[in-house]
Amino acid sequence: GESVGLHLPTLSVQEGDNSIINCAYSNSASDYFIWYKQESGKGPQFIIDIRSNMDKRQGQRVTVLLNKTVKHLSLQIAATQPGDSAVYFCAENGGYNKLIFGAGTRLAVHP
Amino acid sequence: GAVVSQHPSRVICKSGTSVKIECRSLDFQATTMFWYRQFPKKSLMLMATSNEGSKATYEQGVEKDKFLINHASLTLSTLTVTSAHPEDSSFYICSAWKGGGYTFGSGTRLTVV
Numbered sequence: 001g002e003s004v005g006l007h008l009p010t011l012s013v014q015e016g017d018n019s020i021i022n023c024a025y026s027n028s029a030s031d032y033f034i035w036y037k038q039e040s041g042k043g044p045q046f047i048i049d050i051r052s053n054m055d056k057r058q059g060q061r062v063t064v065l066l067n068k069t070v071k072h073l074s075l076q077i078a079a080t081q082p083g084d085s086a087v088y089f090c091a092e093n094g095g096y097n098k099l100i101f102g103a104g105t106r107l108a109v110h111p
Numbered sequence: 112g113a114v115v116s117q118h119p120s121r122v123i124c125k126s127g128t129s130v131k132i133e134c135r136s137l138d139f140q141a142t143t144m145f146w147y148r149q150f151p152k153k154s155l156m157l158m159a160t161s162n163e164g165s166k167a168t169y170e171q172g173v174e175k176d177k178f179l180i181n182h183a184s185l186t187l188s189t190l191t192v193t194s195a196h197p198e199d200s201s202f203y204i205c206s207a208w209k210g211g212g213y214t215f216g217s218g219t220r221l222t223v224v
Contacts, residue, residue: 008152034213043117043204043215044155089154097143097208101155 023090032093117216134205140185141207
């Protein structure tokens with residue numbers, strides 16, 4: 001299930017299930033979006049990106065969907081594995097190549 | 112691939128002292144680097160944009176005299192936290208822009224005691 005509170009929202013899934021992480025972005029003029037994975041004490045790790053002229057892009061086990069009408073981005077992870085447990089951030093290019101990060105979602109994968 | 116090296120990974124300093132964090136692009140030239148700050152269980156907050164050969168551009172609310180940024184070469188940007196206080200304790204992360212993508216450093220955990 002998904003919970004929102006004072007801490008990062010957490011999505012808990014069973015190993016092998018598909019995960020969907022959502023993100024709302026703020027700037028309708030943003031033309032480039034990236035999903036990052038961050039493990040504790042480390043820098044963000046690139047997962048997948050998408051430009052505003054696309055609404056879907058697929059990678060290995062991951063898919064990003066972009067809905068510009070409602071300024072919404074989602075990351076789908078197929079067959080989630082324990083190694084996928086981390087915090088996931090969406091980021092938008094807010095102009096001048098500045099990358100602005102969303103609030104983040106913690107993904108907890110249970111065996 | 113593009114690699115960014117950030118040092119130190121961890122630093123503890125006393126209140127009132129200054130700390131310098133380095134961000135190096137190892138195998139590419141980066142005319143633009145970015146500095147972020149991250150509090151526990153929070154997102155990355157953009158502090159400033161570091162431009163080679165010119166003054167950094169700071170985000171609203173970030174004290175430029177507190178967080179000194181120098182981008183003296185195409186491969187090195189430094190962030191100096193001056194007169195550090197316990198509330199400056201945080202995780203600092205740099206990123207380098209190379210046409211087409213961003214590469215992040217591994218972060219620096221600063222603890223001010």
